[in-house]
Amino acid sequence: MFVDYAKIKVSAGNGGNGCVSFRRQKFVPKGGPDGGNGGKGGDVIFRVDSQLHTLQDIKYKKSYSAANGGDGSSSRKTGQNGDDIIIPVPPGTVLTKVGEKRIAADLVKEGDEFQGAEAGLGGRGNHEFATSTHQSPRESEPGKPGEEFIYELELKLLADVGLVGLPNAGKSTLLSKLSAARPKIADYPFTTLEPHLGIVKYGDFDSFVMVDIPGLIEGASKGKGMGIRFLRHIERTSVLALLIDITDEDPDATVSTLLDELKNHNKALLKRPRVVVFTKRDLLPAEAELPQLKDGETASFISSVSGEGLSELVPQLAQLCHED
DSSP states (O other), X not given: OOOOEEEEEEEOOOOOOOOOOBOOBTTBTTOOBOOOOOOOOOOEXXXXXXXXXXXXXXXXXXXXXXXXXXOOBTTTBOOOOOOOEEEEEOXXXXXXXXXXXXXXXXXXXXXXXXXXXXOOOOOOOGGGGOOSSOOSOOOOOOOOOOOEEEEEEEEOOOOSEEEEESTTSSHHHHHHHHSSOOOOOOSSTTOOOSOEEEEEEETTTEEEEEEEOOOOOTXXXXXXXTHHHHGGGGTTOSEEEEEEETTOSOHHHHHHHHHHHHXXXXXXXXXXXXXEEEEOGGGSOTTSOOOOOSSSOOEEXXXXXXXXXXXXXXXXXXXXXXXX
16 A cells, blocks of 8 residues: 555653662761763664655554653663664655644655654762762652654655656656556546556666656546545655646646646746656557647657557657756
């Protein structure tokens, strides 16, 4: 199951309590204070693990707590520090504290870390309070509480080329033809219910990553259909490919709809290099007039079934990726 959203509570460990203790040694009738300090609690740390691809494991565990620090003891022994808790997340995870608009962390590369909650420090034992005028202190400090937050986690897939189009525009078929990805393909809208990644190889050793997101419809950026949930997955793409069914009766309106939804979701998407690709070329007779776009958009024509145009499309996309 592909899961790209989770909300969890994280709690860092509390610090251990300081100890009140006095030395008890033979022939030392008035031993001084020797109560030790409490240990530090454990931190909560988010860490990128490139072996993960969804937030599924995190979604179904609602709460994460690090260990508390141990209490101090006699002989000035400091309590044991609590163990940190490491929460592995997939590359592309964005963390936001509930109630705040500012992004707390954007974890992209293997090994990237973010301290989600800081542990409490241990309290001081009574030996820390001894002075020349106060030689037998009986006070100590309790451990400090660890931080506690609720985080929203969003996964934004990392890809070079994002396929954008209306439902049943041929995105999944194209991805399956160019890569080893095998998304569900059928001749009805909303076949794709989750994003799919595929590696497109070209030349001898080069490749780029392509993502197919579920079809967009007008109003997707406002939550209609499934668009708002999946539009985030093209935010990191370098190049956009707008796929239009060649039998579309008004391709200019379709391009306009797609661009409007991209703009409403994130204006920066309109600045990305893009290509318009008419799919299903095999549905038109060879002698049929090909559609032309009015707004200066140039278009390519392909058939994922016959393979027509694919050998020209791949290097075009690759070049745009390198130019970015």
